[in-house]
Amino acid sequence: MTAPILRSLAELRTKTTEWHRAGDVIGVVPTMGALHEGHLSLAQAANDSCDRVIVTIFVNPKQFNNPEDLANYPRTEHEDAQKLAPYGVDAIYVPDPQEIYPDGFSTTVSVTGLTDMMEGPFRPGHFEGVATVVAKLFLQTQADRAYFGEKDYQQLLVVRRMARDLDIPIKVVGCPTVREPSGLAMSSRNLLLSPEGVKVASRMNEIMRRVAEKLAAGKDFEGLAQDAKSALLDTGFTEVEYIDLRCAETLESLPNASKPARLFVTAWADGVRLIDNIPVDPV
Numbered sequence: 662m663t664a665p666i667l668r669s670l671a672e673l674r675t676k677t678t679e680w681h682r683a684g685d686v687i688g689v690v691p692t693m694g695a696l697h698e699g700h701l702s703l704a705q706a707a708n709d710s711c712d713r714v715i716v717t718i719f720v721n722p723k724q725f726n727n728p729e730d731l732a733n734y735p736r737t738e739h740e741d742a743q744k745l746a747p748y749g750v751d752a753i754y755v756p757d758p759q760e761i762y763p764d765g766f767s768t769t770v771s772v773t774g775l776t777d778m779m780e781g782p783f784r785p786g787h788f789e790g791v792a793t794v795v796a797k798l799f800l801q802t803q804a805d806r807a808y809f810g811e812k813d814y815q816q817l818l819v820v821r822r823m824a825r826d827l828d829i830p831i832k833v834v835g836c837p838t839v840r841e842p843s844g845l846a847m848s849s850r851n852l853l854l855s856p857e858g859v860k861v862a863s864r865m866n867e868i869m870r871r872v873a874e875k876l877a878a879g880k881d882f883e884g885l886a887q888d889a890k891s892a893l894l895d896t897g898f899t900e901v902e903y904i905d906l907r908c909a910e911t912l913e914s915l916p917n918a919s920k921p922a923r924l925f926v927t928a929w930a931d932g933v934r935l936i937d938n939i940p941v942d943p944v
């Protein structure tokens with residue numbers, strides 16, 4: 662059975678107040694819809710450790726720095742509700758835009774430091790949009806736990822810091838990236854790739870894993886990054902925006918894997934911007 666779709670904050674609060682009164686632990690999975698297996702794994706994780714699960718679907722205009730990207734973003738509410746049916750979801754919150762950004766809305770949540778690198782400079786305003794909408798969704802759902810994919814690792818850290826800094830009483834849980842058998846990270850953007858583009862995109866993870874192995878064996882990052890960039894371009898990627906090795910906790914840049922780290926890559930293939938990251942074992 663598909664979960665009820667709630668469009669107003671009043672309807673949502675009626676449910677969450679009842680659930681909290683009963684002592685239920687509420688989990689929330691914030692999404693922008695166009696659900697794939699990565700999202701469904703978050704719903705599963707929420708279902709495994711919470712009494713009640715809310716999935717939110719809201720295509721947040723404030724986090725798109727490209728109007729075309731926003732206009733083209735897939736809206737598949739009916740299919741999304743069907744896909745969630747086996748995951749024990751109690752409510753799907755699809756707020757009317759007025760519930761998120763009422764007339765005169767003038768507040769922005771901005772997280773500094775963690776947003777100064779990688780996606781921050783490449784997508785001006787993106788993280789303010791994310792932090793603002795996620796703060797609202799946390800406060801509106803009054804959830805106890807929130808589930809985010811490690812695929813957007815920088816987003817995960819930004820959201821965790823935002824909740825901590827603002828004393829929002831919620832535990833932000835990171836869940837592993839779900840991948841195709843080729844290693845390609847699941848993403849709504851993969852739908853935009855041609856069959857040839859899928860082949861190119863699928864090589865990214867393999868190239869990253871080779872770098873991670875060499876880092877774990879004690880090699881310095883600088884030369885490996887150059888080799889990885891050449892390998893990506895030779896494979897058919899048209900542009901590499903960044904290849905970074907960063908501390909898994911603070912995102913400070915690292916010259917080698919002297920502490921738990923993550924390797925981040927963002928590159929373009931077939932006109933599509935693809936991002937991925939993997940953990941790197943410390944030496």
Ligand code: PAF
Pocket residue numbers: 691692693719721724791794795813816
């Ligand atoms: O990762 C996403 O889909 C979005 O950035 C999020 C967290 C739902 C906020 O709009």
